[in-house]
Amino acid sequence: MQDTFLQFCMEQGLFDSHQKVLLALSGGLDSMTLVDLLYTYRDQLDINLVLVHINHHQRLESDQEEAGIRALATEKKIPLRVAHFSGPFSESRARKFRYDFFKKVMEEENCSALVTAHHADDQAETVLMRLIRGARPRHLRGIPLVQPFGPGSLIRPLLPFQKKDFPDTFHYEDESNHSLSYFRNRVRHRYLPLLEEENPQVSTALIRLGKDLDHWHQALKELTKDLDPQNVIQYQEQTNSVQFYLLEEYLTSFPDLQLNRAQFEQLHAILTKKANTQQALKNGYEVYKDYEFFEIRKISRKADDQAFEDLLQFGTMKIVGSYCFSFGIEPKEPYIESVNLPTTNPVCLRSPKTGDRILVNGHHRKISRLFINQKIPLKRRKSAVLIEQDQEILAIPEIAISDLSKDLKNDIMKGKLYIQKKDR
Template sequence: MEEKVTAYIRKHQLFHQQAVVLVGVSGGPDSMALLHFLCAIREQWGLRLIALSVDHGLRGEQSKQDVLYVKQMCEQWDVEFCETFLDVSSYKIKERKGTQLAARELRYQYFKRMMQEYRADYLALGHHADDQTETMMMRFVRGANPDALAGIPIKRSFEQGYIVRPFLGVSKQIIETYCDKHEISPRKDPSNDQDTYTRNFYRIHILPLLKQQNPNVLMSTQRLSEAISEDAIYLNEQAQKLIIASVELKKNRSEAILDIKRFKQYPIALQRRAYHLILNYLYPTIPTDLNYIHEDHFFYLLHNNKPNVSIDFPLGLKLIKSYDIILFRFGEFQPVEYVMQLTIPGSISLPDGGMIVSSITKFPKEESENIYVCEMDTIRTPLIVRTREPGDKMKIRGMNGSKKIKDIFIDEKIPVQKRATWPIVLDSKGNILWLIGLKKGFHEVQSASDGNFLQLHYKNNSNR
């Protein structure tokens, strides 16, 4: 086993010389064999090893004895040792999560703290080829995300360093043989023999069947995992380019806005990956009840001809299609209504991040989508900037009569969630001068009697 694991470490560049390596050690055969193996190579690699042992508080005195055993072996092998107690029972009730998930979350929170405390380069864990096959089978049955089928990563970023798994290329049987060879007497967790937990069910009932059909199934699934992972790296890089071109991701991870026309220009394979990357960005942890049905719903929105459609996703995430965009947002949309007075000259900042700057000039700029100009002596001040109100109408330059603001929004295909906060400029008599970025009022630019013009400049910082 030693030669095989050493070659695996070098192939995947799992360690570097003089590294600080934390080792997750439960007292079981996998983690004890890993700790022993790392002790055997630490002088050659110049490694500093720190063993981390966790009492999850789930098996009473037995779990305390597991931690004590690890501590004693660390003293015998001259390894630095750290232990902690995690109240999984209270945490899972508080967070309404299953035992295994709650234990994992608390355990990794502890690992993060220790990575920071020791400024460690690596966290080494004892997952092996059997674990990999179990994981891939579980994910295959549970969901349809291709990346999830890659299984357990050999190496991934974690805090300032990496999580590494040097034993993924060897089976549990080989590890147990290693323990026997080196007279390691690991602790046994009796809960591993119970099939009430999902992973145990696969280990006890499914994996033996797979091994009967293919004695090399462990190596086959590990090679498949590596191939999927390598393909995924390239495809996700391409999907990231798609996202940069067609999706706006809000910095607080609460919202994403997808441009449908641009998004649909890319191959379906990249669209699907981009969809999952968006969800990975928005969700701190992907919900267990998120599955291929939600992916189908996303593509339904993408190709549906209706201008306004919405779908609910787990944990309060909503996908809202409005004309040419799909909005990913947590919770209900709460528009911010406002009424502000705009002094001349002067400026005001809007809740959406934009700004309106007013000035008086004899040489106005040419009008554009974001610049409004009219004769100063044809309007009544002060000017008001506000959001729309029921029944709002305006007279539009070049048109007879007036038109409802609501109808203008519909004609211009403005998303529903943007209409309630769209800025409107009025004079003191209530005449709508400018529906910013869309329509201008009836005032024509002519030579003013006193030569002065009002110029309004809307500076858009909100990607409206």
């Protein structure tokens, strides 16, 4: 296996861009085989090793195994970092603890890659586990050979090899690997053997299924690379199948969102059927959608201080939001609009409120309805500036000017407000 392992690493260029790598060493046959291989071929691969071990304190032998791993590191003169898990144990908590520590050590030791000992048997088990749990096809692709991780990459150089191919290397046997309390162990010792009675090559078939789905996914990714999933107009022009793919691809940017199938379909319905909307999803996220754009984002704290109100005196100027307002002073630089005012009384520049109305085309219209009719995006609605004088709304820059202001053009006009657009 040794020569095949080196050949595979060289052909794939797994370590071409890495000089210092962190190897996760549990003490089991998989990781002890990997440390022997990488140590043996460290010169050919041009890498320096750093070892990392997690003592989960779940077995009486844990401390003894840690001592043995420390002795191994000393013998081979490889730096070793050890962490101790504490608190209530669960597979998910332990996994998070491990990988958080791995990231920390990578940064502190200046390692550009983490190397783990996942192999072909793990690959088949993972695909079957995800299939049983009802995972989406994109998640049935199994374990990738290389993927981004922490400040660099996560590499699994044993992935093409089966455990039966490993040499008889000294290792520690974890009795918990035979406990049917764990889902992976049930898959390994119960479900896969039953399936092998029907098809002795079922593990190979599962691995191929993962590879085939990975090829399908990569093809779809390449074919849709020019589509922007956040462009609502472009998104809605696609078929349902393409929309589902684009949305799934976009959601990979939010690994802690974890939408189930029903929630995913609800989100898809929002994007295809709702106009302007802003709705909470889960885990502190919300979806924002207007007529042209949508995004998923963390929910910001709702606060009254988002509302604003400023007074502008005659003969002065003030910047509010993305506009500069000059009252009675015509600016030397170009301006986008001017609003006629009946008096020189102070002008109130404020955010919209519920029930606001403006006189347009002879009718007092709700500003909220005006926004909808003109398809003003939610974000722009919230940042809109209302121009009010003597409790009458006279204009909304770039959106509407009241009849009251327009009528002053040929009437008695006491003041004029000039509006410039500021880049912010």
